[in-house]
Amino acid sequence: MDEQEDMTHREPSREPSREPSHSGRLERESGRSVSHYGRREQETDGSHLESPRRDDDRRGREPPRFDRVFKSFKIESSSGAVTQGAFDAGAAAWFSSFSLQLIMEEDIHGVYLSEAAKDALFFRSLTGHARDWYRANKDTLRSRSLETLGRRLKREFGNRLTRLQVCELVANEHKKPSETYHQFSLRLRAMAAATSPNGSETVESNNLALSGFLVNAWNRHTDALRMVVREDSDDPLREMDRAIRRLCALAKHHGALP
Numbered sequence: 214m215d216e217q218e219d220m221t222h223r224e225p226s227r228e229p230s231r232e233p234s235h236s237g238r239l240e241r242e243s244g245r246s247v248s249h250y251g252r253r254e255q256e257t258d259g260s261h262l263e264s265p266r267r268d269d270d271r272r273g274r275e276p277p278r279f280d281r282v283f284k285s286f287k288i289e290s291s292s293g294a295v296t297q298g299a300f301d302a303g304a305a306a307w308f309s310s311f312s313l314q315l316i317m318e319e320d321i322h323g324v325y326l327s328e329a330a331k332d333a334l335f336f337r338s339l340t341g342h343a344r345d346w347y348r349a350n351k352d353t354l355r356s357r358s359l360e361t362l363g364r365r366l367k368r369e370f371g372n373r374l375t376r377l378q379v380c381e382l383v384a385n386e387h388k389k390p391s392e393t394y395h396q397f398s399l400r401l402r403a404m405a406a407a408t409s410p411n412g413s414e415t416v417e418s419n420n421l422a423l424s425g426f427l428v429n430a431w432n433r434h435t436d437a438l439r440m441v442v443r444e445d446s447d448d449p450l451r452e453m454d455r456a457i458r459r460l461c462a463l464a465k466h467h468g469a470l471p
Contacts, residue, residue, distance in 0.1 A: 281322045282322055282324060285318060286318050288338055290339060291303075291308075291338060291366070293343035293370045294341055300372050300382060301371050301407060302343075305411070315334065332357070332362065342370075346370075364411055372407045374407070380408065382404060383401060383405050383425040386425060386429060387429045388429060388430050388431075395468075402418070402422045405419065406418045416449060420444065420445055422453070423449045437463075438460070441456075
C-alpha cells in the first residue's frame with residue numbers, strides 16, 4: 214500500500230495543459246474572447262455596414278429643400294385676359310392646373326410648402342391684368358390661404374354671363390373639325406363649369422355638357438346616342454365616355470378630320 218501511494222505521488226500529472234495558446238492570449242490582450250468562428254460570424258453579421266447606414270440617417274436628417282419646388286415649378290401664367298372666342302379668362306381651369314401641379318411637386322420633393330410660400334408661387338405665376346389685380350389688393354390677399362386666393366381669382370376673372378346665357382352657349386357649341394370627340398367633350402365641360410359658383414365642374418354642369426355633346430358632336434347620330442346614353446345621370450362623365458366610344462365605333466376614328 215505504501216509503495217503504491219509513493220508511486221502515485223511521484224507520477225507526473227497527465228492532465229492537459231491549461232496554459233492559454235498564443236492566439237488565445239492575443240485575443241484576451243485585445244479585449245476579445247471569441248473564437249475564430251465567432252470572429253467570422255461577426256464579420257458577416259452586417260456590422261461592417263454600419264457606416265453606410267449612418268450616412269443614410271444623416272441624409273434623412275437633412276433639412277427639406279423647399280427651393281427645389283421653386284426651381285422646378287413651371288406653369289403657363291395667367292394674365293386674366295379673355296382670348297378670342299372664349300367667354301371668360303379661364304381662371305377656374307388655370308387654378309385647377311396650378312393646384313394639381315403644386316401637389317405633385319410637393320410629393321416629388323417630399324416637402325410641404327407653407328401658405329406664404331404657396332402665395333409667392335401663385336403671385337409669380339400671374340402676369341398682365343391678373344398681376345395688377347394682385348398688386349392692388351396685396352394687403353388683403355397676402356395673408357389668405359391658397360384656396361381663398363383661387364376663389365378670389367375666379368370671382369375676379371370669371372365669366373360675366375348669366376347661367377341662362379352659359380347654358381345657351383353650351384347648347385349651341387359645335388365640334389370643330391380638328392377636334393377629337395374627347396377634346397370636344399373637355400371643351401364643353403370647361404364651358405359648362407361656368408354655371409357653378411366657383412367655376413368648378415359639378416354633376417349638374419357635366420350633365421349640361423353631356424346634353425350639348427349628344428346634340429352637337431355628330432347630330433346625325435343624336436337619336437342613336439340617346440338610346441344608349443342616359444341624360445341627367447348621377448355619373449355624367451361615365452355616360453360621356455360611353456357616348457364617345459359609341460361615336461368612335463360609328464366613325465371608325467376618334468373624330469378629328471385631316
